Every structure is written in structure tokens, then in C-alpha cells.
Amino acid sequence: MFKILKKEVLAPKTILMETYAPLIAKKAEPGQFIVIRVNEKGERIPLTIADFNREQGTITMVFQEIGKTTNLLGTKNVGDAISDILGPLGNPTETDRYGTVVTIGGGVGIAPVYPLSRKLKSLGNKVISIIGYRSKDFVFWEERMRSSSDELLIATNDGSYGAKGFVTDVLKNLIDKGTHIDRIYAIGPAIMMKAVADLTREYKIKTIVSLNSLMVCGMGMCGACRITVGGETKFTCADGPDFDAHLVNFDELMKRLNTYKKEEKISFEKWKEEVGYGA
Numbered sequence: 001m002f003k004i005l006k007k008e009v010l011a012p013k014t015i016l017m018e019t020y021a022p023l024i025a026k027k028a029e030p031g032q033f034i035v036i037r038v039n040e041k042g043e044r045i046p047l048t049i050a051d052f053n054r055e056q057g058t059i060t061m062v063f064q065e066i067g068k069t070t071n072l073l074g075t076k077n078v079g080d081a082i083s084d085i086l087g088p089l090g091n092p093t094e095t096d097r098y099g100t101v102v103t104i105g106g107g108v109g110i111a112p113v114y115p116l117s118r119k120l121k122s123l124g125n126k127v128i129s130i131i132g133y134r135s136k137d138f139v140f141w142e143e144r145m146r147s148s149s150d151e152l153l154i155a156t157n158d159g160s161y162g163a164k165g166f167v168t169d170v171l172k173n174l175i176d177k178g179t180h181i182d183r184i185y186a187i188g189p190a191i192m193m194k195a196v197a198d199l200t201r202e203y204k205i206k207t208i209v210s211l212n213s214l215m216v217c218g219m220g221m222c223g224a225c226r227i228t229v230g231g232e233t234k235f236t237c238a239d240g241p242d243f244d245a246h247l248v249n250f251d252e253l254m255k256r257l258n259t260y261k262k263e264e265k266i267s268f269e270k271w272k273e274e275v276g277y278g279a
């Protein structure tokens with residue numbers, strides 16, 4: 001059992017939870033993820049490790065309440081426990097001193113961008129971060145992102161905070177201004193990562209994305225998270241989750257992400273009825 005030490009609502013339907021998991025905290029690196037089961041009958045879901053504190057033995061997850069399991073997790077409070085947390089899984093994000101690096105986060109994807117930006121900055125890179133939210137109400141971790149970046153650019157879809165538009169609009173402006181960029185990392189919705197890849201392919205800027213495929217085992221055995229990268233079948237969990245954005249078949253990824261939408265909806269509706277959720 002993993003005790004919940006902190007819970008914070010960061011934005012609508014966006015929850016931060018910190019749990020005591022010293023063995024995971026000891027080994028976790030930016031880019032890695034965990035697979036959790038909220039209770040012993042629960043389904044397994046992957047969540048990116050949004051932060052970790054080796055001294056305190058804690059890990060932080062930031063998740064969106066979307067379906068049954070994430071909403072069930074959202075009902076847990078400080079003092080409650082999560083039945084199982086498996087990790088750290090996946091390969092750490094490859095980092096080095098590249099020069100000028102742009103880190104891009106979209107919505108909940110901003111959470112894993114934070115420790116990555118912090119690491120890239122500590123390695124001596126100039127870090128320009130671009131973070132995008134739907135609107136001002138959804139803004140979270142602005143200060144954390146500012147402290148881990150040399151320059152922070154914010155966009156909201158409706159222009160209620162920062163620049164109006166998508167992260168890709170801000171990135172295009174940056175490139176068009178003549179900013180030299182050695183490498184880009186992007187984490188967020190698949191459609192955003194695809195849009196970033198399409199843009200940077202044109203400019204031949206090396207771009208790394210962290211994929212959010214559906215997963216079951218998280219260790220390369222079940223094949224649920226398979227994707228096509230450079231024409232080859234890869235497992236997001238064991239081969240990734242980071243891949244060269246220009247080689248990923250995003251259309252296939254998005255199609256596979258929607259495979260169980262109908263079943264997910266039925267399961268969520270059934271659960272809401274059972275527990276009287278929202279009544």
C-alpha cells in the first residue's frame with residue numbers, strides 16, 4: 001500500500017497526488033512512468049512521474065479525471081492509500097548538454113516537462129519552455145516552469161492568458177524570429193505532438209516526444225502499447241516512452257488510443273451509478 005501524503009487540485013479535473021514510495025523515488029528519472037492499481041480489483045493505468053524527492057522518498061503524479069479509474073483515484077484523499085504502484089518503468093529521457101533546448105508541454109503534459117526542463121537546465125542548456133493550456137482557469141505550475149527555464153512562453157487556446165493560440169503557434173514564432181534551436185522535447189496530447197513533429201520536420205530540428213499509448217503490463221510483454229516508429233513495431237513501455245517525433249506514426253497512435261472509447265464510457269457510467277458519483 002502506498003500512502004497519499006498530499007493532494008492538490010491544480011486546475012479543473014487536474015489533480016496532483018504525492019505518495020510515499022521510497023524505492024521508486026530512489027531510482028526515478030525524468031521521462032519514466034509508473035503503473036498503478038487504485039485498489040486490488042482495479043485496472044492498471046500508466047501515469048508519468050511528474051516529480052520525485054529522493055530524500056523524502058516521495059513521488060508526485062499529476063492526472064486528469066477522465067474515466068472510471070482516474071475519477072476513482074480522484075476520490076482518494078490524504079491518509080488513504082493506493083493499492084499498487086509499479087515502477088519506475090520505461091527508459092529515462094536521454095539528456096545531455098545540447099545548447100539551446102525547447103521543452104514543450106500541453107495541458108497535463110506540462111507536469112512531466114517540469115523535471116525534464118530542470119534536468120536540462122542543470123546540465124547547462126539554455127532552456128526555452130513553451131506551455132499551453134485551454135484557458136487561464138487551467139494554468140498550473142507556471143512558477144515551477146519559470147524556475148526550471150531560462151525563458152518561459154505561455155499560450156492559451158482562447159487567449160485568456162499569455163499568447164492566443166496553440167504551443168505550435170508560439171514555437172513557429174520563435175523559429176521565424178531566427179532563434180537557433182538544437183533540440184525540442186514535446187509532451188502533451190497526441191494531436192499536439194503530431195503538430196509539433198509536422199512543424200519541426202520542415203525545419204529539420206531534432207524532436208523527441210513522450211508517447212501516451214494505452215498500456216497494460218508496462219514491461220514489454222502484453223503488446224497493448226505497440227506503435228510504429230520508422231516503419232518498425234515498437235512497444236511504448238519497453239522501447240520508449242520517448243521516440244524521435246519525425247518517425248512516429250501518430251495517426252496509428254491516435255486510432256489505437258480510441259480503441260476502447262465505447263467500453264471506457266460504459267465502464268465509467270456503470271461505476272458512477274454504483275457509487276452515486278456526482279449525485
Ligand code: NAD
Nearest residue numbers: 106107108109132133134166167188189192195210211212
Ligand atoms: P489539452 O487538450 O488541454 O491541450 C493542451 C495544449 O496542447 C493546448 O492548449 C495546445 O497548446 C496544445 N494543442 C492541443 N491541440 C493541438 C493541436 N491540434 N495543434 C497544436 N497544439 C495543440 O490537453 P489536456 O486535456 O490537458 O491533455 C493532456 C494530454 O497529455 C493527455 O492526452 C495525456 O494523455 C497527455 N499526457 C501525456 C504524457 C506523456 O508522457 N506522453 C504525460 C501526461 C499527459
